[in-house]
Amino acid sequence: MRLLPGVDSPLKDFPPRQIDLSIIRENNEGEYSEIGGRLYDNTDAELAVLECVLTRPGCDRIMRCAFELAQTRRGHVTSATKSNGIIHTMPFWDERFALTSQVFPDIRTDQYHIDILSAHFVRNRDWFDVVVASNLFGDILSDLAAAVVGSIGLAPSANLNPERQFPSMFEPVQGSAPDIAGKGIANPIAQVWSGALMLQHLGEAQAAQAVEVALESVLATSDVCTPDLGGKATTHEVGDAVAQQISATTVERPQFRIQG
Numbered sequence: 001m002r003l004l005p006g007v008d009s010p011l012k013d014f015p016p017r018q019i020d021l022s023i024i025r026e027n028n029e030g031e032y033s034e035i036g037g038r039l040y041d042n043t044d045a046e047l048a049v050l051e052c053v054l055t056r057p058g059c060d061r062i063m064r065c066a067f068e069l070a071q072t073r074r075g076h077v078t079s080a081t082k083s084n085g086i087i088h089t090m091p092f093w094d095e096r097f098a099l100t101s102q103v104f105p106d107i108r109t110d111q112y113h114i115d116i117l118s119a120h121f122v123r124n125r126d127w128f129d130v131v132v133a134s135n136l137f138g139d140i141l142s143d144l145a146a147a148v149v150g151s152i153g154l155a156p157s158a159n160l161n162p163e164r165q166f167p168s169m170f171e172p173v174q175g176s177a178p179d180i181a182g183k184g185i186a187n188p189i190a191q192v193w194s195g196a197l198m199l200q201h202l203g204e205a206q207a208a209q210a211v212e213v214a215l216e217s218v219l220a221t222s223d224v225c226t227p228d229l230g231g232k233a234t235t236h237e238v239g240d241a242v243a244q245q246i247s248a249t250t251v252e253r254p255q256f257r258i259q260g
Helices: 056-072 089-103 114-123 135-148 189-201 205-221 235-249
Strands: 022-025 036-039 047-050 076-081 108-113 130-133 156-159 169-172
Touching (some): 022 135, 056 089, 056 130, 076 089, 114 135, 130 135, 156 189, 169 189, 189 205
Parallel strands (some): 022 130, 076 108
Antiparallel strands (some): 036 047
8 A cells, every 4th residue: 555646645744655555464264264153043042153263374474474575665564453352363363473573573563453553544654564464454454544545446455375386366455346347437556556566476576666657657647547536537548548658668668458
């Protein structure tokens, strides 16, 4: 999540690039497990139960990923927790975070309960570099951070296999946006930026940078933007503007067309 030139945050007094953070979300377990069920349907005693599952391998894996990313950024990791109210899983999360931080003594750490952390995302959003969170907390924070930097249409994501044993998947935080499918108004920036994350993951850092520079240039120097950013351009028009900018600034001038 980065506040880009040419985009106004709904919150005041933050210049471009002063907000720049990555949310590392555990995406295999946590609060979105399938363990649970419903009992006594349609009676006064009806109940629903869902188990939150945190494992040592799952926590250590995602936290190690966050710390390793912080080593390539500004060297700061924040943990999202709620151990003052969720009495079993979140203290376990805190313990694993503390132990992982000992392996990375060069990284500064913070830890906030999710309620005050959400408030800090709005009031003190320049505090953050890398934020590591469980499945549910990461889901909520990623949408909140997207709103802070101007639009969920600007939020790329990567579903990573850190060990690189299996393919990773790259998509915008907004997903397929089925409510506006076919209308030509979806912001393609997040999808294109997700492609840049894929290039970065594949070791094509120069290509990834070219895409990101093109995105920033279009937003900063033109009025070509979709309705979520206050513009009137269509998905195709923004995609074409980005493709033309990439072609104009790369040596081999590859031909792109962004379909949306």
